[in-house]
Amino acid sequence: MAEDTHSDESKAVAGVSASGSELAPGTTGLAVISSDAIENPGFPPHHVRVTDEDPKKRNRSARTVYSLFYLSIAGSIFAVAAYMAFPIESGAFEAIRANNLFVGLGITLALMGIGIGAVHWAKTVMADAEMADDRHPVRGSVAARERSVEIFKEANEESGFGRRTLIRNTLIGALVAFPLPAVALLRGLAPEGEDPVHLLKETMWDTGVRLTRDPLGTPIKASDVTLGSAFHVIPEGLKDLPHDEMLDAKAKAIVLLVRLDPNDLQEDENRVGWSYDGIVAYSKVCTHVGCPVALYEQHTHHLLCPCHQSTFDVTRHCEVIFGPAARPLPQLPIAVDDEGYLVAQSDFTEPVGPSFWERSA
Amino acid sequence: MKNPSTSPVPRSTKRSRKKGKRHPLATAALLLVGLVISGGAYAAFNTASATAEIDMNSQETIDQGQKLFAANCATCHNLDAQGTENGPSLIGVGSASVHFQVGTGRMPLSYQGPQAEQKPPQFTEEQTLQMAAYIASLAPGPAIPDSSLLQGDGDITRGGELFRINCAMCHNVAGAGGALTEGKFAPDLNGVAPVHIFEAMLTGPQNMPVFNDANISPEEKSDIISYLLFIQEQPSIGGFKLGSLGPVAEGLFIWIFGAGAIIALTVWITARSN
Numbered sequence: 001m002a003e004d005t006h007s008d009e010s011k012a013v014a015g016v017s018a019s020g021s022e023l024a025p026g027t028t029g030l031a032v033i034s035s036d037a038i039e040n041p042g043f044p045p046h047h048v049r050v051t052d053e054d055p056k057k058r059n060r061s062a063r064t065v066y067s068l069f070y071l072s073i074a075g076s077i078f079a080v081a082a083y084m085a086f087p088i089e090s091g092a093f094e095a096i097r098a099n100n101l102f103v104g105l106g107i108t109l110a111l112m113g114i115g116i117g118a119v120h121w122a123k124t125v126m127a128d129a130e131m132a133d134d135r136h137p138v139r140g141s142v143a144a145r146e147r148s149v150e151i152f153k154e155a156n157e158e159s160g161f162g163r164r165t166l167i168r169n170t171l172i173g174a175l176v177a178f179p180l181p182a183v184a185l186l187r188g189l190a191p192e193g194e195d196p197v198h199l200l201k202e203t204m205w206d207t208g209v210r211l212t213r214d215p216l217g218t219p220i221k222a223s224d225v226t227l228g229s230a231f232h233v234i235p236e237g238l239k240d241l242p243h244d245e246m247l248d249a250k251a252k253a254i255v256l257l258v259r260l261d262p263n264d265l266q267e268d269e270n271r272v273g274w275s276y277d278g279i280v281a282y283s284k285v286c287t288h289v290g291c292p293v294a295l296y297e298q299h300t301h302h303l304l305c306p307c308h309q310s311t312f313d314v315t316r317h318c319e320v321i322f323g324p325a326a327r328p329l330p331q332l333p334i335a336v337d338d339e340g341y342l343v344a345q346s347d348f349t350e351p352v353g354p355s356f357w358e359r360s361a
Numbered sequence: 362m363k364n365p366s367t368s369p370v371p372r373s374t375k376r377s378r379k380k381g382k383r384h385p386l387a388t389a390a391l392l393l394v395g396l397v398i399s400g401g402a403y404a405a406f407n408t409a410s411a412t413a414e415i416d417m418n419s420q421e422t423i424d425q426g427q428k429l430f431a432a433n434c435a436t437c438h439n440l441d442a443q444g445t446e447n448g449p450s451l452i453g454v455g456s457a458s459v460h461f462q463v464g465t466g467r468m469p470l471s472y473q474g475p476q477a478e479q480k481p482p483q484f485t486e487e488q489t490l491q492m493a494a495y496i497a498s499l500a501p502g503p504a505i506p507d508s509s510l511l512q513g514d515g516d517i518t519r520g521g522e523l524f525r526i527n528c529a530m531c532h533n534v535a536g537a538g539g540a541l542t543e544g545k546f547a548p549d550l551n552g553v554a555p556v557h558i559f560e561a562m563l564t565g566p567q568n569m570p571v572f573n574d575a576n577i578s579p580e581e582k583s584d585i586i587s588y589l590l591f592i593q594e595q596p597s598i599g600g601f602k603l604g605s606l607g608p609v610a611e612g613l614f615i616w617i618f619g620a621g622a623i624i625a626l627t628v629w630i631t632a633r634s635n
Binding site for chain 1: 522523526527530531539541542543545547565567568569570571572573575576595596597598599600629630633634635
């Protein structure tokens with residue numbers, strides 16, 4: 001058997017590797033013959049495995065390997081059987097779960113059996129002689145290098161790449177023009193025929209637009225908003241827009257409406273008229289990257305963004321008190337109309353949401 | 362002091378050890394069984410006594426509630442329920458608020474902290490209702506909801522939409538709860554009694570905002586409860602839910618067990634066989 005010659009062979013291989021960093025004479029390679037500070041230690045002493053010494057153990061390892069392969073076959077068959085035994089036609093959640101679970105288990109067994117079996121085979125049964133396979137020189141022979149230059153010259157002549165300049169230049173032109181559609185396609189992501197900067201700066205809110213409940217669209221009376229209440233608000237009429245437009249408009253116009261004790265509010269002089277009897281409305285779009293900020297704590301008056309923990313203080317015009325947001329949430333100036341419903345005094349006075357290049361001023 | 366009567370005891374234990382019939386964990390198992398049985402009996406007794414029906418408007422109930430209030434709540438909320446610097450005024454909070462706070466064990470408060478935590482209730486349902494009746498008698502406020510709204514037979518589609526708009530940002534889309542600022546958190550809603558969910562929406566306990574009937578109507582609240590009951594009953598198609606907490610729990614799992622398995626396999630593949 002192979003084991004008899006095995007140990008001699010490995011020694012011979014080890015002997016070669018001790019001087020392995022030197023090149024055989026006569027080769028014209030680029031390989032650097034380095035005089036390393038650390039000497040090549042050669043191979044570690046050969047380690048004889050129990051399966052090399054004991055034929056019983058070797059046979060047992062072989063049995064393990066083919067058992068794993070049998071297990072893999074069984075797994076594949078099980079997966080097919082499970083697919084038929086646990087159909088998902090009923091659409092019931094349990095059926096989908098059982099199907100996924102058992103088909104998955106079968107496929108796992110099939111793949112793991114092959115993988116583990118192959119590794120176990122290589123580790124315990126296959127010959128494990130250490131050997132070094134030196135890299136061949138990187139540089140080609142002089143003749144090969146000259147021939148390759150010739151090939152380029154011949155190709156240039158035969159194709160006429162250098163001679164027929166019109167063909168060459170139009171090809172270069174075609175390659176330059178090729179990426180242009182991508183520019184048009186990317187521009188097409190913004191709404192057609194409209195200035196995206198303008199769209200980012202404007203929302204559906206306007207003078208006299210009523211504040212309505214999300215998602216029902218029913219108007220809100222100031223008296224409905226009791227102390228500590230939080231209303232999730234959309235502008236009146238948003239609900240009646242076509243679905244796509246509605247989503248675009250809603251993404252910008254969502255507002256959180258809360259009522260605080262008016263004594264808790266610390267309002268700027270120029271914003272005193274923006275609230276109504278302790279009721280304030282703020283954009284729900286985070287000024288960091290645009291997540292909906294709506295985790296309102298009614299006693300601390302903190303408004304928390306769930307994405308990056310930016311925290312805004314509702315008592316001080318949603319000033320940032322923690323987290324990565326750079327600006328306070330924009331406030332929607334509100335008032336009450338003749339019928340007692342809450343309305344917007346105007347659109348937001350600054351663009352809502354995260355920064356963009358053209359945002360300034 | 363040694364007397365003959367103690368000698369059989371060590372001998373008998375020695376014998377049983379020799380036979381090796383008693384498992385070392387037997388004592389612990391026996392203790393556990395005992396605890397489970399007594400705990401179960403206590404819980405069964407508790408739920409049995411919680412089904413008491415009392416007249417919330419009778420003077421007797423209110424008087425009983427006042428006594429309980431004076432003995433258990435007045436230290437912080439003052440004898441006339443006007444509040445002290447340690448506890449808010451309870452005038453006008455209504456019976457729903459008392460039933461929620463006492464019924465979920467949040468009150469009496471065990472210690473001043475970021476928020477009152479849920480713990481086993483300290484009072485029976487009857488005592489809780491008596492205190493609720495007393496507080497409700499002081500000033501009008503949100504009342505304990507009618508049981509017809511708590512059956513879970515509402516419109517789960519509408520309930521789900523309302524839940525996602527009004528509740529999911531704090532309580533998680535699966536109702537599994539989530540973190541707030543400075544140690545506060547929105548609790549897990551799984552297993553919370555429908556009546557307590559309704560009362561929490563109505564009264565806004567701790568830092569939760571109020572969702573009064575003008576904002577979310579009683580029928581809509583019933584829909585939200587129906588949705589929550591529905592998602593609790595649904596099995597998880599994707600296997601383990603890992604608490605439905607989303608990327609944190611799932612990421613932690615895959616980093617520890619997924620990456621761990623890859624490392625273990627790599628070590629096994631590259632290790633020399635003996």
